[in-house]
Amino acid sequence: MLLIGPGGVGKTAFAEQLAALLLCESAAANSNACGKCDPCRWLAAGNHPDFRRVAPDDDAEAEPGTSEKSAEKGKKRSAGIIRIDQIRELESFVFVGSHRNGNRVVLLTEADAMNQAAANALLKILEEPPASVYFILIATRSKSLLPTIRSRCRVVSFGAPDAAAASDWLLNAGLEKQAKRYLGLAGGAPMRVAQWKEQGQLAPIDALVDSLISPPADPGLLAAKWDALLKGDGLFRMENLVEGVQRWLFDLTQERMAGELRFHTGWPRPKGIENLDPKALLSAWRDLNQFRRSARHPLNQLLFLESLAAHYLRALRPVAA
Numbered sequence: 112m113l114l115i116g117p118g119g120v121g122k123t124a125f126a127e128q129l130a131a132l133l134l135c136e137s138a139a140a141n142s143n144a145c146g147k148c149d150p151c152r153w154l155a156a157g158n159h160p161d162f163r164r165v166a167p168d169d170d171a172e173a174e175p176g177t178s179e180k181s182a183e184k185g186k187k188r189s190a191g192i193i194r195i196d197q198i199r200e201l202e203s204f205v206f207v208g209s210h211r212n213g214n215r216v217v218l219l220t221e222a223d224a225m226n227q228a229a230a231n232a233l234l235k236i237l238e239e240p241p242a243s244v245y246f247i248l249i250a251t252r253s254k255s256l257l258p259t260i261r262s263r264c265r266v267v268s269f270g271a272p273d274a275a276a277a278s279d280w281l282l283n284a285g286l287e288k289q290a291k292r293y294l295g296l297a298g299g300a301p302m303r304v305a306q307w308k309e310q311g312q313l314a315p316i317d318a319l320v321d322s323l324i325s326p327p328a329d330p331g332l333l334a335a336k337w338d339a340l341l342k343g344d345g346l347f348r349m350e351n352l353v354e355g356v357q358r359w360l361f362d363l364t365q366e367r368m369a370g371e372l373r374f375h376t377g378w379p380r381p382k383g384i385e386n387l388d389p390k391a392l393l394s395a396w397r398d399l400n401q402f403r404r405s406a407r408h409p410l411n412q413l414l415f416l417e418s419l420a421a422h423y424l425r426a427l428r429p430v431a432a
């Protein structure tokens with residue numbers, strides 16, 4: 112099965128529940144995995160012998176089931192890629208019998224991160240699928256998957272839920288009512304908003320927007336505000352900040368030219384938008400691509416931020432009368 116869709120709409124949660132159901136030994140008909148039997152508990156603990164999770168090595172989040180990887184650190188790694196040896200390790204798993212009820216499950220959480228060699232190795236396995244082994248592949252970009260792999264899968268498309276369902280989900284997940292304002296920034300994906308909350312990103316996002324709504328006139332002061340956000344407790348990095356500024360500029364441009372917002376629906380709007388110069392906004396938005404390219408490794412963080420702040424403030428100059 113291949114689950115395709117944008118991030119944050121529940122593909123991984125769905126895949127994990129499906130895997131649990133396939134491995135559970137006391138699930139009632141038409142229900143989810145029981146969560147209590149031995150296999151369910153092994154799966155939750157990340158040591159079910161009939162389950163394999165394959166993800167790129169430098170996955171920022173340590174997932175249960177991937178702890179065995181740390182044992183082989185020191186090997187050369189390619190960033191963000193599923194390598195052929197990760198797929199080859201599956202061969203011994205899928206072609207040997209199961210330990211328990213017969214079902215085995217392989218979950219590839221970022222199937223579009225396989226390099227060519229890994230994809231070909233997986234294709235070989237999929238061409239002669241061993242009995243009772245279930246492959247669940249997750250991808251956000253279907254184009255980067257081999258068509259031959261796609262054609263061997265049952266494809267299930269995931270889209271972002273409608274706005275009402277998404278904000279209901281946020282409420283149920285324990286977020287405050289106002290949290291729906293983050294949905295625009297998250298591309299409509301509620302689970303991404305929940306993830307931001309977990310990672311302590313919501314407060315810096317709020318503070319960033321505040322600083323953009325009413326920035327100090329001095330780029331040095333604005334840069335110092337941003338610098339403090341990057342040094343906070345949340346997982347808020349330079350690339351998040353630059354992206355945030357760029358999206359803000361995008362919305363200012365859109366609002367000025369078409370009266371529409373894409374990312375910041377439900378946020379307070381700055382005063383005097385009608386005086387801003389759409390051309391200056393547009394070109395500042397475009398120039399931010401250069402900042403994005405070097406955001407991960409700026410030579411000097413504070414200088415980088417000052418330059419970004421100066422850039423932003425210049426874009427806000429009113430149209431010359």
Ligand SMILES: [Zn+2]
Pocket residue numbers: 134135136137138144145146147148149150151
């Ligand atoms: Zn169970």
